[in-house]
Amino acid sequence: MLLTPALALFAFFVLLPICIAAYYGLFNWSGYGTLSDFVGLHNYRLVLDDPVFRESVLHNVIIAVLSLLLQLPLSISLALLLNRRLRGGSLLRMAVFAPYVLSEATTAVLWLLMLQPGGFVDQLFKAVGLGHEVKLWLATPSIVLYTLFVVVTWKYIGFGIILLLAGLQGIPVELREAAAIDGACAWQVTRRITLPLLGPTIRIWMFLSIIGSLQLFDIVWIMTIGGPANASSTMVTYMIENGFRSLEFGYGSAVAVILFIISFVFALLYQRFALRRDTAGALTGAVG
Amino acid sequence: MTAAVSGRVGQSGLGGLAGRRRIRPTVPLGYLVALVILAITLVPIAFVFLGGFRTNAQINSAPTGLPHPWVIANYKTILTTASFWQNLAASALIAVVATGLAVGLGSMAAFALSRYEFRLRETWFIVFAIGLLFPANVASLPIYLLLRHINLLDNPFGVALPEAAFSLPFTIIILRPFMRAIPGELQDAAVVDGASRLTFFVRVLLPLSRPALMTVSVLAFVTSWNAYLLPLLVFTTPSHFTLPLGVATFQSTYSQNTAAIFAYTALSMLPALTFFVLAQRRIVGGLSGLAGSVKG
Numbered sequence: 250m251l252l253t254p255a256l257a258l259f260a261f262f263v264l265l266p267i268c269i270a271a272y273y274g275l276f277n278w279s280g281y282g283t284l285s286d287f288v289g290l291h292n293y294r295l296v297l298d299d300p301v302f303r304e305s306v307l308h309n310v311i312i313a314v315l316s317l318l319l320q321l322p323l324s325i326s327l328a329l330l331l332n333r334r335l336r337g338g339s340l341l342r343m344a345v346f347a348p349y350v351l352s353e354a355t356t357a358v359l360w361l362l363m364l365q366p367g368g369f370v371d372q373l374f375k376a377v378g379l380g381h382e383v384k385l386w387l388a389t390p391s392i393v394l395y396t397l398f399v400v401v402t403w404k405y406i407g408f409g410i411i412l413l414l415a416g417l418q419g420i421p422v423e424l425r426e427a428a429a430i431d432g433a434c435a436w437q438v439t440r441r442i443t444l445p446l447l448g449p450t451i452r453i454w455m456f457l458s459i460i461g462s463l464q465l466f467d468i469v470w471i472m473t474i475g476g477p478a479n480a481s482s483t484m485v486t487y488m489i490e491n492g493f494r495s496l497e498f499g500y501g502s503a504v505a506v507i508l509f510i511i512s513f514v515f516a517l518l519y520q521r522f523a524l525r526r527d528t529a530g531a532l533t534g535a536v537g
Numbered sequence: 538m539t540a541a542v543s544g545r546v547g548q549s550g551l552g553g554l555a556g557r558r559r560i561r562p563t564v565p566l567g568y569l570v571a572l573v574i575l576a577i578t579l580v581p582i583a584f585v586f587l588g589g590f591r592t593n594a595q596i597n598s599a600p601t602g603l604p605h606p607w608v609i610a611n612y613k614t615i616l617t618t619a620s621f622w623q624n625l626a627a628s629a630l631i632a633v634v635a636t637g638l639a640v641g642l643g644s645m646a647a648f649a650l651s652r653y654e655f656r657l658r659e660t661w662f663i664v665f666a667i668g669l670l671f672p673a674n675v676a677s678l679p680i681y682l683l684l685r686h687i688n689l690l691d692n693p694f695g696v697a698l699p700e701a702a703f704s705l706p707f708t709i710i711i712l713r714p715f716m717r718a719i720p721g722e723l724q725d726a727a728v729v730d731g732a733s734r735l736t737f738f739v740r741v742l743l744p745l746s747r748p749a750l751m752t753v754s755v756l757a758f759v760t761s762w763n764a765y766l767l768p769l770l771v772f773t774t775p776s777h778f779t780l781p782l783g784v785a786t787f788q789s790t791y792s793q794n795t796a797a798i799f800a801y802t803a804l805s806m807l808p809a810l811t812f813f814v815l816a817q818r819r820i821v822g823g824l825s826g827l828a829g830s831v832k833g
Contacts, residue, residue, distance in 0.1 A: 250649070251645040251646065251649040251738075252645070252646050252649040252650065254642045254646075255642040255643055255645060255646035255705055255709070256646070256664075258638065258642060258698070258701060258702045258705065259664070259665060259702050259705050259706075261702070262680065262683070262699040262702035263668050263671060263702050263705075265683060266676055266679030266680045266682070267671075267676065269682055269683055269686075270678070270679035280682075280685070330567055330570055330571070331571075333567060336568075337571075341571050341574065341575060343814075343817060344574070344575050344579055345574055345578055346813075346821065347579070347810065347813065348578055348582075350759065350809050350810065350812070350813040351763075351806055351809055351810075352762070352763035352764075352765065352780070352781040352784075352805075352809065353763065353765055353781070354763075354765045354780075354782070354784050354785045355781065355802060355805050355806055355809070358785060358788045358798065358802045359581055359585050359802055359806075361788065362584070362585060362588065362795070362798065362799060362802065363581055363584065365600065365795075367600055368600045368601070369581075369584055369600065369601050371600075372600060372601045373601075403577070403578075403581070407578070415821075460672060463675075464672035464674040464675055466674045466765075466766055470765075470766075471765075471785045471788070484675075485674050485675065485677075485766070488675075488677075488678055489677075489678070489770075492678050493678055493681065493770060498678075498682060501678050502678065502679065504678075505675060505676070505678045505679050508675045509671070509675055509676075512670065512671070512672050512675060513670060516670035
């Protein structure tokens with residue numbers, strides 16, 4: 250049967266691990282010896298009671314909210330701008346998208362170099378007369394999360410723009426021309442015609458953006474390891490720090506299960522309520 | 538869904554995005570903003586490439602200066618060390634295996650799910666579709682524990698197999714509507730000519746699905762190529778490290794040798810940027826297509 254190999258691979262490496270984690274999460278287990286110290290839901294309680302875990306969840310939420318509040322309007326404005334015919338427009342589209350193809354790891358190292366004390370970013374601040382605003386961008390607890398957000402934005406803004414541009418291509422020019430002929434000004438055309446028709450694309454972008462924020466890891470781990478003093482920890486860095494590095498595999502498994510539930514519940518709710526009015530599709534029709 | 542997805546996969550891409558009729562004349566403001574965007578995206582990348590041509594002494598005395606004189610020693614050193622090439626080879630091997638498996642098995646599954654009626658067909662499809670909602674990073678620790686069990690730690694397949702499994706959902710979701718849209722008459726004709734199911738699949742369906750196959754291949758390849766967390770957990774032997782892991786490790790190991798870090802980072806960006814220039818239509822088309830198919 251043609252379906253079997255794919256199903257086997259999928260079941261083994263996607264579904265089985267989460268079942269294993271659900272089981273291991275019930276034990277106090279350092280990865281060596283047998284699973285004998287059954288503790289029931291104790292690990293789960295410890296995770297949920299840990300202030301550092303709650304803080305990490307909060308950091309993920311902050312990144313997700315900032316993305317929606319700042320990246321979305323920025324992406325839409327830039328997409329509208331790039332949708333016009335500019336000389337060198339295709340080059341510009343390519344340039345905007347370039348950071349997206351770099352790996353998170355490379356992006357992180359690139360920005361570590363940019364953000365070195367006295368380095369490029371600091372010099373830039375000095376050059377425009379903001380020298381007194383220079384901070385230790387990655388070592389100041391009150392700032393580090395926002396520094397990382399800027400890096401994340403640099404990397405992912407191009408993806409949003411390209412997605413929205415593709416959405417804009419799907420809007421018939423005639424609609425906007427008709428509105429313009431009827432006397433609508435450019436702002437009205439954008440506000441009343443373009444943006445509503447762009448709705449499905451925007452909702453998809455929001456979905457991908459939030460899922461991305463929830464599993465943020467690579468950039469944070471390489472740039473700060475979640476520090477200083479957990480000021481930039483995320484849910485996944487928490488899992489790796491407290492489950493993998495400290496060899497608390499039972500505890501780490503419980504964290505994995507909790508993260509799985511958080512992302513899954515979010516995804517289903519979003520599918521059900523936000524994507525619902527868009528054409529019934531693979532997930533909406535099936536799960537919702 | 539069918540038309541939406543195949544349409545997007547087929548024609549999106551930067552080329553398709555260009556050539557748009559304007560509604561009103563462009564304004565100088567547009568060019569100003571464009572220039573700023575260009576600077577913000579490209580200056581950091583250029584900064585790293587240029588930094589690789591400087592010495593540590595140059596970097597220390599003027600962190601943002603241009604190379605003076607230009608030195609190629611950093612690049613030369615890295616290109617002649619084994620570790621860079623090992624990282625590159627490991628990344629390539631893993632990405633090829635993961636892509637081959639995901640697209641090979643995924644196209645077979647999409648074929649079955651798109652062109653045959655059988656019990657629980659939609660259920661199986663939903664099982665795969667749900668995988669799309671499961672972030673790979675969240676699964677990393679459980680996968681690590683599984684790999685420990687089956688002795689696949691510190692083994693390239695320990696990374697390639699899970700990556701292939703996690704690429705199956707979008708592969709199947711993009712391929713299924715594409716294959717479904719291929720007219721049934723073709724299949725009838727092939728059967729009349731005496732072709733078996735498998736012959737039809739290999740000789741007719743796969744060649745016709747080529748654009749969609751390219752798209753999912755590029756997506757699977759890039760996903761694997763950029764992965765960091767799973768390789769980080771799985772590999773302990775430096776010669777097995779993939780490029781992202783290699784870059785991060787190099788950065789933390791040689792933190793005193795900034796010039797070398799610049800060069801290593803620049804070289805590690807080169808394959809991705811080259812690949813992007815060559816395959817940008819597929820990458821962009823694939824991402825928009827994927828978004829389109831999640832939407833339905």
